[in-house]
Amino acid sequence: MSGYCKVAPGHEWHGPYHGEHYGYPIADDNELFERLILEINQAGLSWLTMLKKQQGFRDAYHNFEIAKVARYGERDRKRLLNDAGIIRNKLKVNAAIENAKRIQALQKSHGSFAAWLAAQHPLTKPEWMKLFKKTFVFTGGEIVGEFLMSIGYLPGAHAPDCPVHKKIAKLKPAWMAAVKKGMKY
Numbered sequence: 001m002s003g004y005c006k007v008a009p010g011h012e013w014h015g016p017y018h019g020e021h022y023g024y025p026i027a028d029d030n031e032l033f034e035r036l037i038l039e040i041n042q043a044g045l046s047w048l049t050m051l052k053k054q055q056g057f058r059d060a061y062h063n064f065e066i067a068k069v070a071r072y073g074e075r076d077r078k079r080l081l082n083d084a085g086i087i088r089n090k091l092k093v094n095a096a097i098e099n100a101k102r103i104q105a106l107q108k109s110h111g112s113f114a115a116w117l118a119a120q121h122p123l124t125k126p127e128w129m130k131l132f133k134k135t136f137v138f139t140g141g142e143i144v145g146e147f148l149m150s151i152g153y154l155p156g157a158h159a160p161d162c163p164v165h166k167k168i169a170k171l172k173p174a175w176m177a178a179v180k181k182g183m184k185y
Contacts, residue, residue, distance in 0.1 A: 005162035013051040019164055022150055023157025025173045029113040032151060033103055034064035037096045039147040040138050041087045049087075056085025061096065066107075069100035095138035102136055117153065122178035124185060125154060152176075155185055 008018030026032050038057065042050045050057075060083045062068040072080075080086065080093045103113045110116040120131060125145055132139040139147075148154040152173030158165035169176060175185070 003159065004157075005159045005164070013048055017047075017051055018158075023152055023164070023168050023173070025152035025168075025171055027114045029103065029107065030064045030066055032113050032117070033066050033069075033100065034058070034061075035150055036099065036136075036139075036147050037061065037064065039143045039150070040095055040099075041089070041092050042146075043092075043138075043140070043143055045087065053086055056083070060086045066100045066103050066113075069097060070104050072097045072100075091138060095136075098137050106135075117151075118174070121153060121174050122181075122183045124183075128154070155179065 004014070004018060004022070008014035008022075011018075026035065034057070038050050038054065041057070058064065060080055077090075077093055077097070080096075081088050081090060106113050106116040110119055120128075123131065125141075125148070128148055129139075129141050129144045132144045145154060149157045152168065152171070153175055155175045158168065175183075179185070
C-alpha cells in the first residue's frame with residue numbers, strides 16, 4: 001500500500017474518512033456539494049483540519065442544503081465569517097454561496113448535480129479541470145482532482161492492495177467503468 005492507505009487506517013480522523021467515505025460514489029446532491037465545499041476550503045490547509053471542522057461546516061451551512069445556501073445574503077456572509085467552527089475566508093465563503101447557485105442551475109438543466117457529473121463522464125483530469133473552471137468558482141486543479149477522486153470519478157483514492165479499494169470496486173465507481181472501456185487517466 002502507499003500514501004493515504006498507509007497512514008489513515010487506525011487514525012482517529014483519517015481512518016473513518018479513508019474507510020467509509022474517500023473514493024466512494026456519491027449520488028446525493030447535498031452530499032456532493034458538501035464534499036466540493038470541503039475541498040475548496042481545504043486549499044492551503046490540511047485535510048485533517050477539514051475533518052475536524054466538518055461538523056462545524058455542516059452546522060454553519062445548514063447541512064449543505066443547496067437551496068438554503070443559494071439564498072444566503074449579506075447577513076449569512078457575516079455570520080459565516082465570524083464562525084470559528086469553519087474556515088473564515090471571504091473568498092471561500094463567497095464561493096460556497098455562488099457554487100450553490102450554480103449547482104441549482106445544473107439541477108434545472110440536468111435534474112441533479114449528480115446527473116450533470118454523470119453526463120460529463122468520462123473526462124480526463126485536465127478536461128474536468130477546464131469544465132469546473134468554466135462552471136464553478138474557486139476550483140483549481142488540486143481542488144477539482146481531489147473532489148472527483150473522493151467521489152469516484154477519478155482513480156487514485158486507494159492503492160490497489162488497499163482493502164477499501166476492493167469495497168469500492170464492488171460499487172463500480174465511474175472511473176472504473178471508464179478504465180474498462182479503455183479510458184486513460
